[in-house]
Amino acid sequence: MERIIKDETVWRREDTGQISLVRYRLERPSTSDGVSREQDIDFAQWNGVAGLLIGREFREGSWYRFEKLNAPITIHDCPMHYRVVAGKGKETQANEDEYFLFPTLPADVVKLEPIEDNLNALAQWIAKFSERTRVNIAAKAREREQDRRKQNPPHFPYEQPDVDHYDNQKDVMLTLVKKKWPHLSTAIADLRAADSEQKRKRAKTKVFHAYIADYKTIHDKMPKVQEGEAAMLYEEDAFHQLMSEALAAPLGTVDKRDWQLTQGWIEKGYYRMNETDLAAAFARDWDYAKPYKGSTLARTSRRLGLRSGLKHGRPETHTFDDSTYGNQRP
Secondary structure: OOEEEEHHHHHHOOOOOOOEEEEEEOOOOOOOOOOOOOOOOOEEOOEEEEEEEOOOOOOOOOOOEEEEEEEEEOOEEEOOOOOOOEEEOOHHHEEEEEEEEEOOOHOOOOOOOHHHHHHHHHHHHHHHHHHHHHHHHHHHHHOOOHHHHHOOOOOOOOOOOOOOOOHHHHHHHHHHHHHHHHHHHHHHHHHHHHOOOHHHHHHHHHHHHHHHHHHHHHHOOOOOOEEEEEEEHHHHHHHHHHHHHHHHOOOOOOOHHHHHHHHHHOOOHHHHHHHHHHHHHHHHOOOOOOOOOOHHHHHHHHOOOOOOOOOOOOOOOOOOOHHHOOOOOO
C-alpha cells in the first residue's frame, strides 16, 4: 500500500546545524466511499462556524514500531539509520500516521546497551516527543484564542454578567445548521434522548435515513452511500416514508446573508458596530455591489437572535477645552 506524505518537518542541532530528526506525517488512506449507518453523524461547532461531522473511523490505542535500517535512507544529503513508525488502532500499514527518521540516536538513548534497549528507548523517546508536541500545539491554540478574545471580547463591562457573545454566536450558527437539515436535526435529538441500546440502534438508523433525505432535498441528488448499504435502503419502509416527507416539505433553506452575518458577527466585529459601520463593513467583507441597509442588517441580526455588543444610550458629550490650544483667542 502506497502512502502519501502530508508534510515534512526537519529538526537541526543548534550548535552544528546538522539534521537530528525528520518527521513525516501521512495522509490517511481512503476508505470505502460514502456514508454508512455505522458512522456517527452529528452537528459540530468550531471557531464561530458549525456544520455536520461524519465519523469515518474511530481508532484507539497508540503504538510505535522501531527499527535499525539495514540500508540508510538519505534525506537532504543526510543518511538516516533509525526509524520509528507511529500509528493508532490495529498495528497495520493502513493505520500508520507518521514516521520519524534519525541519523544517529539521541544522546539520552545511545548510552543504553544492547541495541534492542536502544531501540525500545527510542520508541519511548518518540512517544514523549509526540506528547510534548501535542501539548505545545494545544498551548499555542489557547494563546491564539486568548488573543482573539482580547481583540473581540466575549463580554463588555457595561453588559449583564451572564452575557457571552461567543456562546450566543454558536447558538445562532447551530440553529441555522439545524434549519438547513430539519429531519436530521430531529433524528439526532431522538438519538440523544434514547435511553436503551435498542432505542439507540433504531434512532441511529433514523439518523442515517434523515441525513440521506435532507441531503437529497438540499443538493437535489443522493449522497454517496457505502457499497451494500444502498441496496438495503430501498428495502426499508421507514426510509421511503421519510424520503417522501422530506421531498414534500418546504426546503429548509437559509439565506446566504444570514450565514455571512452570523459567521462575521464576532470575527469581523459586526457585534460592535452601529448601523452605518455595519452596512459598510458587510458590503466590503462579502463583496456586495449593492449594499444592504444598516437598519436591514440590524433587524436581521435581531431576528436571528444575535446579540449586539454596542453600548446603547445617549452618546457622550465632550466639553470643548481650548487650553490645549494655548491662549489663541482673538
